[in-house]
Amino acid sequence: MSRKNRTDVVAAARIMFAEQGFHGTSMRDLGKKLGLMGSSLYSHVVSKDELLVDVVREASSHFQALADEVATMSGTANERLSRLVHGHLQILVEDPHQARTFLNETRFLPEPERDKAVTMFDRYQQVFRDVLSSGCASGEFRSDLNVHLAANLVLSLLNGTQRWFNADGALNVDSLALEIHFLLTLGLNPDPEVNAA
Amino acid sequence: MSRKNRTDVVAAARIMFAEQGFHGTSMRDLGKKLGLMGSSLYSHVVSKDELLVDVVREASSHFQALADEVATMSGTANERLSRLVHGHLQILVEDPHQARTFLNETRFLPEPERDKAVTMFDRYQQVFRDVLSSGCASGEFRSDLNVHLAANLVLSLLNGTQRWFNADGALNVDSLALEIHFLLTLGLNPDPEVNAA
DNA sequence: CCTACCGATCGGTAGG
DNA sequence: CCTACCGATCGGTAGG
Numbered sequence: 001m002s003r004k005n006r007t008d009v010v011a012a013a014r015i016m017f018a019e020q021g022f023h024g025t026s027m028r029d030l031g032k033k034l035g036l037m038g039s040s041l042y043s044h045v046v047s048k049d050e051l052l053v054d055v056v057r058e059a060s061s062h063f064q065a066l067a068d069e070v071a072t073m074s075g076t077a078n079e080r081l082s083r084l085v086h087g088h089l090q091i092l093v094e095d096p097h098q099a100r101t102f103l104n105e106t107r108f109l110p111e112p113e114r115d116k117a118v119t120m121f122d123r124y125q126q127v128f129r130d131v132l133s134s135g136c137a138s139g140e141f142r143s144d145l146n147v148h149l150a151a152n153l154v155l156s157l158l159n160g161t162q163r164w165f166n167a168d169g170a171l172n173v174d175s176l177a178l179e180i181h182f183l184l185t186l187g188l189n190p191d192p193e194v195n196a197a
Numbered sequence: 198m199s200r201k202n203r204t205d206v207v208a209a210a211r212i213m214f215a216e217q218g219f220h221g222t223s224m225r226d227l228g229k230k231l232g233l234m235g236s237s238l239y240s241h242v243v244s245k246d247e248l249l250v251d252v253v254r255e256a257s258s259h260f261q262a263l264a265d266e267v268a269t270m271s272g273t274a275n276e277r278l279s280r281l282v283h284g285h286l287q288i289l290v291e292d293p294h295q296a297r298t299f300l301n302e303t304r305f306l307p308e309p310e311r312d313k314a315v316t317m318f319d320r321y322q323q324v325f326r327d328v329l330s331s332g333c334a335s336g337e338f339r340s341d342l343n344v345h346l347a348a349n350l351v352l353s354l355l356n357g358t359q360r361w362f363n364a365d366g367a368l369n370v371d372s373l374a375l376e377i378h379f380l381l382t383l384g385l386n387p388d389p390e391v392n393a394a
Numbered sequence: 395c396c397t398a399c400c401g402a403t404c405g406g407t408a409g410g
Numbered sequence: 411c412c413t414a415c416c417g418a419t420c421g422g423t424a425g426g
Contacts, residue, residue: 157353191383235422
């Protein structure tokens with residue numbers, strides 16, 4: 001094993017914060033995972049909080065990039081929603097530990113970092129609302145849709161997959177994204193025409 | 198303030214475990230919330246773990262009761278799904294701290310308690326699969342539905358509401374349950390007939 | 395239910 | 411990056 005740098009420490013933090021939680025992980029735990037003494041980590045990092053800040057920020061940047069992409073994307077509301085669903089799942093799957101830490105441990109960030117993360121995620125959620133709104137206006141979605149509520153529900157569905165989706169399983173991300181988009185737009189019920197046949 | 202009993206201690210634990218996490222809550226924190234010394238709690242409880250066991254078990258019993266009810270319930274798959282959605286949300290809303298602790302802190306239970314909770318919840322999820330399956334067989338739901346996946350998605354959606362739903366807000370549980378059931382069965386898209394008109 | 399205390403562990407620092 | 415260490419806090423006990 002070679003000499004460790006800050007990247008290695010953050011990588012260990014991503015994994016352990018996701019699995020044991022921020023408060024369930026000690027600096028000595030992180031050190032052990034890297035084959036170091038806990039105190040040695042302080043040559044790479046100034047505090048334990050800083051590690052959580054790093055992990056949350058890198059997750060935030062991924063969501064922000066997706067928000068920017070979809071905000072400036074052309075296409076129907078259905079296409080843009082499909083991209084949001086797929087992009088969001090990609091972020092969760094690409095680094096599940098980072099995503100779990102973001103979703104579960106952001107609340108333990110010291111201010112003002114916590115507030116910044118919350119504000120960022122709300123701007124991200126605004127893109128979901130915009131896409132849903134435009135779909136209502138275009139007639140792609142029900143015109144009586146409660147857009148704010150629907151955005152919350154879509155994000156709840158997406159974030160919840162993090163608890164059970166396994167990238168090594170039989171189901172891959174693309175198929176999951178398709179299934180979710182299909183469920184969201186058409187629901188569980190069969191096509192009325194097929195049903196009537 | 199009168200003398201405290203075990204029920205009071207568990208009540209404090211529900212709230213603090215939900216807000217600060219199990220590892221982020223000390224026995225002294227719980228004591229302070231009750232106006233006691235941390236050490237005094239040990240006359241009501243034998244360990245900190247035991248408090249988490251209690252909170253998780255009471256949440257489990259609510260889910261189990263709903264599972265039993267729906268498993269023996271007559272009616273269409275749509276009606277039974279509707280009851281599951283409504284019942285699940287009721288449990289989350291009735292005691293949000295208990296629900297949050299169950300959803301986020303169960304993983305920190307010592308074995309074999311953790312395993313028992315996981316097994317219980319899987320049996321609960323089986324009722325969702327059964328209802329979805331019967332709906333596929335009856336023609337209420339798409340016959341090509343991936344039942345296992347769909348059950349995961351429905352539960353993800355329901356559990357995710359815990360992060361943002363506020364019982365004191367403009368939206369009440371009954372309306373939320375209706376909206377979710379509507380989204381699940383019919384989706385975001387408008388009625389095809391209406392769309393064609 | 396409190397006081398007084400236990401050994402272990404916490405985040406973090408000094409000095410090399 | 412380690413050794414040695416700091417004061418604070420942890421879960422928990424004894425004795426009243």
